[in-house]
Amino acid sequence: MSTQDKIKILYIDDEQNNLVGFKATFRFDYTVFxxxxxxxxxxxxxxxxxxxxxxxxxxMPDKTGVQFYEEMRExxxxxxxxxxxxxxxxESVIDAxxxxxxxxxxxxxxxxxxxxxxxxxxxxFYITNSMLSxxxxxxxxxxxxxxxxxxxxxxxxxxxxxxxxxxxxxxxxMDDIDEIKEILGMMxxxxxxxxxxxxxxxxxxxxxxxxxxxxxxxxxxxxxxTTAIFRIAGRMDSVKFTAHVVQNDVFLSDEISIxxxxxxxxxxxxxxxxxxxxxxxxxxxxxxxxxxxxxxxxDNGIGIQxxxxxxxxxxxxxxxxxETGSGFGLYNVKDALNKLNGTVEVxxxxxxxxTFKVIIPGKGNGTN
Amino acid sequence: xxxxxxxxxIVIDDSKLDCFIAEKIIRNSGGIDSIKSxxxxxxxxxxxxTARPEDVAHTIVMVDIQMPVMNxxxxxxxxxxxxxxxxKNYTLYVISSSIxxxxxxxxxxxxxxxxxxxxxLTNNSLIQLLENPI
Numbered sequence: 001m002s003t004q005d006k007i008k009i010l011y012i013d014d015e016q017n018n019l020v021g022f023k024a025t026f027r028f029d030y031t032v033f034x035x036x037x038x039x040x041x042x043x044x045x046x047x048x049x050x051x052x053x054x055x056x057x058x059x060m061p062d063k064t065g066v067q068f069y070e071e072m073r074e075x076x077x078x079x080x081x082x083x084x085x086x087x088x089x090x091e092s093v094i095d096a097x098x099x100x101x102x103x104x105x106x107x108x109x110x111x112x113x114x115x116x117x118x119x120x121x122x123x124x125f126y127i128t129n130s131m132l133s134x135x136x137x138x139x140x141x142x143x144x145x146x147x148x149x150x151x152x153x154x155x156x157x158x159x160x161x162x163x164x165x166x167x168x169x170x171x172x173x174m175d176d177i178d179e180i181k182e183i184l185g186m187m188x189x190x191x192x193x194x195x196x197x198x199x200x201x202x203x204x205x206x207x208x209x210x211x212x213x214x215x216x217x218x219x220x221x222x223x224x225x226t227t228a229i230f231r232i233a234g235r236m237d238s239v240k241f242t243a244h245v246v247q248n249d250v251f252l253s254d255e256i257s258i259x260x261x262x263x264x265x266x267x268x269x270x271x272x273x274x275x276x277x278x279x280x281x282x283x284x285x286x287x288x289x290x291x292x293x294x295x296x297x298x299d300n301g302i303g304i305q306x307x308x309x310x311x312x313x314x315x316x317x318x319x320x321x322x323e324t325g326s327g328f329g330l331y332n333v334k335d336a337l338n339k340l341n342g343t344v345e346v347x348x349x350x351x352x353x354x355t356f357k358v359i360i361p362g363k364g365n366g367t368n
Numbered sequence: 369x370x371x372x373x374x375x376x377x378i379v380i381d382d383s384k385l386d387c388f389i390a391e392k393i394i395r396n397s398g399g400i401d402s403i404k405s406x407x408x409x410x411x412x413x414x415x416x417x418t419a420r421p422e423d424v425a426h427t428i429v430m431v432d433i434q435m436p437v438m439n440x441x442x443x444x445x446x447x448x449x450x451x452x453x454x455x456k457n458y459t460l461y462v463i464s465s466s467i468x469x470x471x472x473x474x475x476x477x478x479x480x481x482x483x484x485x486x487x488x489l490t491n492n493s494l495i496q497l498l499e500n501p502i
C-alpha cells in the first residue's frame with residue numbers, strides 16, 4: 001500500500017509515551033499524526049484535511065476529549081471521532097456517544113486488535129459519509145441544471161415554434177408571393193435555430209453521460225469532417241478558410257469530445273463575422289507536440305466585448321444578439337475540455353476578431 | 369378596423385421573425401403612424417432618450433423578455449428611470465413566449481408595464497390591445 005492509500009489518523013494524548021507507543025505500533029498500517037495537546041491537533045487538521053479518523057484521550061489537562069470534539073467538529077465535521085478512556089469516565093462517554101459526537105470509544109488499556117478494528121470501522125463510515133456528501137453535491141447540481149433547463153426550454157424551444165406559428169397565421173392572409181417567400185425564409189431560420197438547440201442538447205448529454213473512448217486522432221480528418229458540414233450549409237461562403245495541421249505523433253483522445261470542441265469554435269467563428277467586411281477569414285492551427293494538442297481558432301469577426309468575456313462559457317449566456325445562438329455552444333466546449341483535462345483561453349478585441357486557444361493533453365498525458 | 373390616430377409602435381425583440389410578424393400585424397390593423405423595431409433593447413432606449421416628443425406621442429412599446437445583452441426586465445427598469453416628461457409618451461407591453469411563473473409575476477410588479485401579451489402576436493390580441501391602448 002502506498003502512503004497515498006493509507007488511512008490517515010490523528011492520535012491526541014497528553015502523555016508522550018502513549019503517543020510514541022501508538023505511532024510505533026500503527027505506523028506501518030496507517031499514516032499516523034500525533035499531537036500532545038489540542039493546539040498541535042488543530043495544526044495537523046489544518047494541514048491534512050483528509051485525516052479520516054481521530055482518536056483522542058478523554059483525560060487531558062486543559063480540556064477533556066469530549067469537550068475537544070464538541071468544539072472541533074464545527075470546523076472539521078468530516079473526520080470520524082473516537083475516544084480513548086478508562087472505565088472511570090464511562091458516564092461522560094455514554095453522554096457524548098448519545099449526543100452524536102463520538103463514533104466509538106476504546107477502553108484503556110487498549111489492545112492492538114481493538115484499535116485496529118475500530119479504525120477500520122471508522123474509516124468505512126468516513127468513506128460512506130464522504131461518498132454520500134459527494135453524491136449530494138452532484139444531485140444538487142443536477143437539480144440546478146434541471147431548473148435552468150426547464151426555464152430555457154420555454155424560450156429556446158417554444159420561442160422559435162411560436163414564431164413559426166405566428167408566421168404561418170400571417171402567411172395565410174398574404175397574397176403576394178414575394179412576401180410569402182420572405183416569410184418562408186424567416187421561418188426557415190427559426191426552425192434551424194430550434195434544430196441547433198436540439199443538437200446542442202444532444203451534445204450536452206453525450207458529454208455528461210457518455211464515457212470517453214480513446215482512439216487515435218487524426219486532426220486532418222477531423223478538420224475535413226467538421227468543415228464539410230459548414231461547406232454544405234453554405235456558411236463558408238465569402239469567408240476565407242485556412243487550416244494548418246502539424247501532427248507527427250500518434251495522439252490518443254476522445255474523438256466525439258474533440259469534434260464537439262472544434263465544431264462549436266468553428267461554428268462561432270463562421271457565424272460571428274462582421275457582415276460588411278470584405279476580408280473575412282477563419283484560420284485553424286493545430287499542432288501536436290509532447291502529447292499535447294494545441295488548437296488555435298482565429299477569426300476577424302465581431303469580437304467579444306470585454307465585459308462579456310468572463311461569462312461566455314456560462315450555460316445559456318449570450319453576449320450578442322447578432323445571429324442566432326443557444327448559449328450552449330461554448331458551455332459544451334468547456335465541459336468537453338474539463339473531461340479531457342484541457343484548457344481554453346480567449347483573446348478578443350471587439351470589432352476586430354477573436355482567437356481561442358485550446359490545449360488538450362493526450363491520453364498518456366494526464367487525461368482522466 | 370380600429371381607429372387609432374397618432375399612435376406609434378416600438379417592437380423590441382431579438383428574433384427578426386418576431387419583429388417582422390409584429391410589424392405586419394400592426395401595419396395591417398391600419399391607422400398607425402409609425403412602427404420601429406429594434407433587435408437590441410439598448411438601441412430602443414437610446415431612441416427613446418433622444419426622440420423628439422412630437423414624434424413619439426403616443427407610443428406603444430412591445431418588449432420581449434429573454435434577449436441577450438439587455439433583457440426585457442432590464443429594459444423596463446432602465447425605462448422607469450426616464451423623466452416623467454419622457455415616460456408619459458409611452459405605454460409598455462411585455463410580449464413573451466415565457467410560461468414561467470416567476471417571469472409572469474415579475475411583469476406584474478412593474479408599474480410602467482400595462483399588460484403581458486402571449487406570443488405570437490395575433491390580429492385578435494392586437495385588436496383587444498387597441499381598444500384601450502394607453
